[in-house]
Amino acid sequence: MDGAREALRRVFGFDDFRGAQPAVVERVLAGRSTLAVMPTGAGKSLTYQLPATILPGTCVVISPLIALMHDQLRGARANGIRAAALTSADTDWRETMDAYRAGALDLLYVAPERASQPQFREFLSAAEIALFAVDEAHCVSEWGHDFRPDYRQLRPLLDSFEGVPRLALTATADARTQADILEQLGIPEDGLIVAGFDRPNIRYTVRHRENAVKQIERLMGEEPGPGIVYATTRAKVERIADDLARRTGRPVLPYHAGLDPAVRAANQAAFVASEDMVIVATIAFGMGIDKPDVRFVAHAGIPKSIEAYYQETGRAGRDGDPAQAVMLWSAGDFAQARQRLGEVEEERRAGERTRIDALAMLVETATCRRAVLLRHFGEDPPEACGNCDNCREAPGVIDTTELARKLLSAVYRTGQSFGFGHIQKVLTGAADDRVSQRGHDRLSVFGIVGEDEARLLQPLSRALQARGTLVATEHGGLRLGGEAKAILKGERRVDIVQPPPKSGRAGRKERNRSANPIGDPLFEALRELRRELAAEAQLPPYVIFHDATLREMAAIRPTSRAELAEIGGVGARKLEAYGDTFLAVIRQH
Ligand code: ADP
Ligand code: ZN
Numbered sequence: 001m002d003g004a005r006e007a008l009r010r011v012f013g014f015d016d017f018r019g020a021q022p023a024v025v026e027r028v029l030a031g032r033s034t035l036a037v038m039p040t041g042a043g044k045s046l047t048y049q050l051p052a053t054i055l056p057g058t059c060v061v062i063s064p065l066i067a068l069m070h071d072q073l074r075g076a077r078a079n080g081i082r083a084a085a086l087t088s089a090d091t092d093w094r095e096t097m098d099a100y101r102a103g104a105l106d107l108l109y110v111a112p113e114r115a116s117q118p119q120f121r122e123f124l125s126a127a128e129i130a131l132f133a134v135d136e137a138h139c140v141s142e143w144g145h146d147f148r149p150d151y152r153q154l155r156p157l158l159d160s161f162e163g164v165p166r167l168a169l170t171a172t173a174d175a176r177t178q179a180d181i182l183e184q185l186g187i188p189e190d191g192l193i194v195a196g197f198d199r200p201n202i203r204y205t206v207r208h209r210e211n212a213v214k215q216i217e218r219l220m221g222e223e224p225g226p227g228i229v230y231a232t233t234r235a236k237v238e239r240i241a242d243d244l245a246r247r248t249g250r251p252v253l254p255y256h257a258g259l260d261p262a263v264r265a266a267n268q269a270a271f272v273a274s275e276d277m278v279i280v281a282t283i284a285f286g287m288g289i290d291k292p293d294v295r296f297v298a299h300a301g302i303p304k305s306i307e308a309y310y311q312e313t314g315r316a317g318r319d320g321d322p323a324q325a326v327m328l329w330s331a332g333d334f335a336q337a338r339q340r341l342g343e344v345e346e347e348r349r350a351g352e353r354t355r356i357d358a359l360a361m362l363v364e365t366a367t368c369r370r371a372v373l374l375r376h377f378g379e380d381p382p383e384a385c386g387n388c389d390n391c392r393e394a395p396g397v398i399d400t401t402e403l404a405r406k407l408l409s410a411v412y413r414t415g416q417s418f419g420f421g422h423i424q425k426v427l428t429g430a431a432d433d434r435v436s437q438r439g440h441d442r443l444s445v446f447g448i449v450g451e452d453e454a455r456l457l458q459p460l461s462r463a464l465q466a467r468g469t470l471v472a473t474e475h476g477g478l479r480l481g482g483e484a485k486a487i488l489k490g491e492r493r494v495d496i497v498q499p500p501p502k503s504g505r506a507g508r509k510e511r512n513r514s515a516n517p518i519g520d521p522l523f524e525a526l527r528e529l530r531r532e533l534a535a536e537a538q539l540p541p542y543v544i545f546h547d548a549t550l551r552e553m554a555a556i557r558p559t560s561r562a563e564l565a566e567i568g569g570v571g572a573r574k575l576e577a578y579g580d581t582f583l584a585v586i587r588q589h
Contacts, residue, residue: 001026003054008046011053011079013549013571018043018320020195024167025050028131033166033187035137037173038195040311041292041318044169048133049076052106057128061109063135064148069109071290076107078543080573085109101126112139116153121160129164132157134185137168141180144173145307151184158186172311175378197310197377201317202325204369205389206362208462208499209328212300213243219326220248220278222510224518225295225547226271229280230312232301234258240300241280255281273540275527286312292319293542295514298326302333305355306362306376319546321515329363331465335472338481353468360466366390366397366497396498400460401487403453404469404494407460408484410445411470414438416479420461423478428454459499516547522589523554529585533578544578545569557586 004025008014017025024036024047038044052059063069066087076083082105084096099105100123114120138144140151158166168185170177182189207215216229229244231237234256245252251274253267271279272291279285283304297316303309309327317323337356344352362372369388374381384391410423425432426440429447440446449457461478464470471481486492517523527541527550534541549569558564561579565572570579 001029004029004050007050007053009571011050011081011571011573012046013079013565013567013569013574014046015568020193021047023193027191027193028165028167029054031163031165032191033185034191034193035168035170035178035181035185035187036193036195037170037178038193039197039199040171040314041199041320042171042195044135044171045072045075047169048131048167049079049081049107051131053081055130057103057130058100058105059107059131059133060115060124060129061107061133061135062112062115062154063109064112064139064151065136066111068135068290069111073107073109074539074543075290078539078574079571080576081106083107083109086114087111097123100124103127112148112150112154115157116150121157124157124161129161132161132164132166134166134168136170137181137185138170138173138177140168140184141173141177143177143180144170155184155186171314172307197374197379198370198381199314199317200385200387201320202313202323203387203389204313204373205324205326206369207326207328207389208459209300209330209333212328213240213247215326215328216240216244216298216300217247219296219298219324220244220250222513223295223324224276224512224514225516226274226276226291226293227278227296227298228285228294228312228315229278229298229300230283230285230303231280232282234282236300237280237282244278244280251277253277253279255279255285257282257284273534275531275541283308283312286315289315290318291315291540291542293321293547294318294323295321296324296326298328300328302327302329302337302359302363306358306373309359309362310373310377319542319548321547322513327363329466331462332472334360334466334468338468338471339474357468360468364463364466364497366395366495395500397495398456398498399493400456400496401492401494403449403456403460404464404487405490406445406448407457407464408469408480408488410443411478412480412488413443413445414440417473417475417477419476420458420478423461424454424457427457456496456499460494460496463496464494516551517554520554522557522586523550525585525589526550526553526582529581533581545574553582553586557589558583559587 019042020038021043024034027034028051036047048059066089069085073083073085084105086093086096100108139146139148166185166187168181168187178192229240231240237254237256241252241254253270255264255267271277294316297313303312313325316325341349341352358376365372368384368391370385371381371383406427410427425435426446427449431441435441461470468482469484470478473479483492487494530541530544533544546569549567552567561575564570564579564583565575
């Protein structure tokens with residue numbers, strides 16, 4: 001491991017391994033096959049790139065997406081690692097193949113459909129292989145969320161190179177999928193290394209949606225860096241993107257399947273290269289994007305499941321700097337999701353319902369959001385994380401059992417066909433023509449809710465809709481569902497989270513919580529230099545240096561190459577390529 005630490009410093013410029021990295025690297029260097037389950041941002045690529053620079057021979061990386069491969073390729077090359085890919089998008093096949101045969105490649109990327117071909121096996125046998133790395137390894141399992149039959153064909157390739165260790169990597173695999181990957185790829189059971197799911201640098205916030213654009217605008221005020229906003233439909237994507245661009249003056253672009261492919265690709269490329277762009281997208285966006293400096297992910301409506309939420313929010317803060325995940329929900333989102341249950345095949349319906357219930361739990365909890373998320377993935381986290389909305393400002397919980405009984409019984413007595421507005425009038429005794437025409441002013445529930453309780457009616461109705469206790473009908477009415485009967489009979493208690501006061505909705509206001517010293521002249525000059533170098537090399541700025549590296553430079557102000565080499569993220573290759581230029585800017589200040 002001494003050699004590994006030396007390479008970590010020299011090649012990558014990092015001081016220390018993170019989390020499960022040393023365990024994985026140690027096994028791989030010992031030549032033992034391994035399955036590493038590590039969350040997004042945990043640094044999976046380093047666990048094969050580093051051994052690739054130390055072990056004799058080439059590390060063959062099997063990866064399902066060309067975009068992802070090329071992203072990795074750029075990053076590896078920027079660190080001076082000899083890397084190439086054999087995909088339909090590459091034109092330098094001949095050189096790559098020659099380099100491989102000559103033993104002059106550290107990393108060779110290839111797609112599974114190519115890797116499983118017999119000719120490819122033959123080609124590989126011409127030189128020494130250090131390691132097989134199988135990225136997105138959950139694709140090999142039918143239990144995984146993204147099964148790809150091509151992955152099933154990899155086994156003969158792996159088996160024909162006896163003694164070459166295998167490293168399977170994935171960010172998402174439940175216990176069943178893990179067991180399946182081990183078996184499919186022939187990795188011993190003791191080769192399983194599972195890192196925790198926690199992403200401590202992401203701050204989770206869940207709020208009721210009052211006005212998505214205004215709420216996201218506020219978030220953008222706090223986070224000047226790149227962000228992703230997920231919306232559920234193309235129309236919403238377009239509208240939110242337009243509104244945000246107009247109101248904030250920041251670069252904002254839309255991304256959805258309805259856009260011309262060239263426009264879509266251009267918008268994605270612009271986002272990847274940008275230091276302050278916000279992209280508003282449907283969930284089609286994100287697969288295969290490895291941008292480490294995304295500072296926030298906002299959901300303008302509820303995601304599909306907790307798994308989807310974790311994966312989508314996981315795109316924030318991969319560089320380890322503070323980032324935010326903000327979900328905006330409405331009772332209507334849940335009503336729609338529950339209505340769609342009707343269209344789901346019978347066998348899958350119960351499972352889908354459980355997914356929605358789990359989301360409702362996350363939205364409605366007064367306890368730590370992170371704890372709810374981690375428990376969902378089978379972990380046993382501490383009660384409080386200190387970095388979610390509920391931990392930062394504990395909301396009160398109110399016992400609304402009596403009020404819930406009044407509300408449900410008003411829904412029942414009015415015939416389960418009226419919307420919330422009408423029910424509210426009945427309960428508070430605000431008779432209008434419609435109420436009196438229906439004779440609802442003569443019901444026993446008329447006027448039974450006093451002024452104090454009245455302000456809780458709407459939050460309660462939302463909570464009950466999220467839980468499926470109240471169900472929206474097609475015509476905008478409400479009917480009873482789920483636990484409504486048990487609540488009416490007095491068998492269930494109903495607690496809701498204290499609604500925030502009307503005026504200071506978001507609580508304390510935070511401007512620019514960026515970790516970067518924005519406005520600091522040296523930091524800005526370093527960023528400007530990075531921008532120029534990136535444009536010249538046609539690379540995203542983060543491939544040159546991460547923000548954290550520039551930050552350290554601005555704080556420490558190294559004056560020599562030796563001092564610069566001490567800074568995190570400055571490896572030998574980058575020192576050679578950019579060192580003097582950055583030192584010159586630092587000296588000027
Ligand atoms: P994953 O593939 O697991 O989502 P990546 O391999 O993309 O994660 O790594 C995420 C980020 O963390 C990258 O920008 C990488 O440079 C950085 N990183 C990885 N390992 C370390 C480390 N030991 N120290 C500091 N930064 C690291
Ligand atoms: Zn918390």
